[in-house]
Amino acid sequence: MYEVSMMDRQAGRRLDYSMLENNNSYYEVYSRNGASAHILVHPDAQADILKLLNANMMNYKIVHNDVGLWLQRDFEMNQKLRNLYPYQGKLGTERYYSHDEINQFIEDLAKQNPTRVEVKTVGKSFEGRWLKTIRITNGDGRANKNVILVDGGFHAREWISPAAVVYGINELVNNYEAHAQLLQDYDWVILPVVNPDGYEYSQISPNTRMWRKTRQPSSRHCIGIDPNRNFDFHWNEAGASSDPCDDGYAGPKAFSEPETIVVRDLIHSLADRGKMYLTVHSEGSYLLYPWGYIESLPDTWQDLDEVARAGRDAIKAATGNVYKVGGSAILMYPAAGASDDYAFNAGFPISFTMELPSGRKNPFHPPPTDIDRLVKETWVGIVAMAQKVVKKYPLN
Incomplete structure (x- = not known):
């Protein structure tokens, strides 16, 4: 192949x-x-x-x-790195971590920082894995602050997404002094891995590395749906598939997957205070905003564009990498039933999909040697966008 x-x-x-x-x-x-x-x-x-x-x-x-040979070597390297760098209370950038390790990490952060960090179990995947959010605050105890909601790991094979999200979690908690402004009037609620079943399945062997979907059977012969086509906003329209065997399968109905129900409920529970929803994907160096279901922009597109360009400019200044900014369907392709459209329609004034950059040697699957560079660059952009949101939407 x-x-x-x-x-x-x-x-x-x-x-x-x-x-x-x-x-x-x-x-x-x-x-x-x-x-x-x-x-x-x-x-x-x-x-x-x-x-x-x-x-x-x-x-x-x-x-x-020979993609098969590359996948085999990639698998062997990841297994070797797991043995070299076992989880010992913190997550570095030396390798990709499992869903269980990520959950353990945020639990450990909550124990170490009980006044600023809260972990909440928000649901269970089809195969029974716990989905947990981490809420990060400045510890002052004030209720009803504005909220930034972040998630990663929608698509199983996009390992750099949870890695980048976890890096941001670590920065907000363990490098608090540098980011105190972002937590003064805002709480951050983060779901590191939306699709843990697919994520774990993609790590089993070289033959499963390219898996994208969830793991709930979708027909007699095929498994999984694309969770980012399963939201009930223009569900199963342009850019989604009705074929259960297709990687872009939208599902038998909107919110057919327990994982997308979890994200839906998070969005609605926070929509009255939520100011930015950010879902992290890969690949391509894009900051995309609604609409994804149609090649058109919402009336408030200039607000979205202003925030996205802040992230783009910060990344360019820091690393020279240039992100493309614009409407999702316009810049890339139609993708109906996506979470960013859903969150925007539910009340988040700022809603983005952030497509992370390519790896140096492999565009879609950055090797472990690229993790540190990519997650740090991603965080530069997220911080700049969050700073713009904090200024643009002060606490009432």
Whole structure:
């Protein structure tokens, strides 16, 4: 199996994925925006896919000649790092951590900082894993502060997402003095891993590394749905699939998954105080705001744009990396039933999907050597956006 990066030869024109519809048992488009995409290609279809791309005037390059070999080496490295760096009360950036380790970390933080940190069990995944939020405050005991809600790990294979979220948790708790302003009139509520079943499944073996969905059976032959297509706001419209075997399957109904119900309930429980909802994904260096279901912008798009550009500018100044900012469907592709649209419609005035940057050697799956660089850069952007939100939406 190998990986192909393709791009439309006519600048500014969106890719037409219909050319691949009859070949979907032999490929997976797993990372895309409007004008480019990455495709995993089955060995039996390599010649045919390249012929198809040429016939449709696509520029392309082969990124990996043997994805299976890369996945095997990646798996072995992660197993080695787990043995070298066992969990000992803190989470570093040396490796990717399991869902249980992340839950243990936030529990330990709550024990060590009882006046500023509270961990709450908010639900259970399909396979019975506990979903827990951490609420971080400045410890002054004032109720009814504004709220910033953050989550990660919607898509199982996007390991850098929980890593970045956990890094932010550590900064807010253990580097409190540097971030006191962000906690003066605001509480942060964070769910590090929305989809723990998929996340754990993606770590079992090289063969499961590319898993994206949840793990609840969706048909006789297929498992899981895309949790970021399962929210009841323009559910199962553009950009969502009705095929239970598709990676973008929206589910048999909105909120069919216990994991998305948890996020829904969090959003509604905090909407009266919530000022920013941020969901962290990968990959591509994007700060995306509503709408995702349609190529259009809400009336308050300038508020969204102002906050997103603060994050973009801070990241550019710190690292030189340039994020693209704009409406989700406009910059990338339609994705109906997503959590950011849902949170915005529920009352969060600022709602973003943050697509984290590519790894140096592998665009979609940054190796452990890239974790430290990426999570620190991500935090720079999150802090800048939070500072803008705190100023823009003071506590009444």
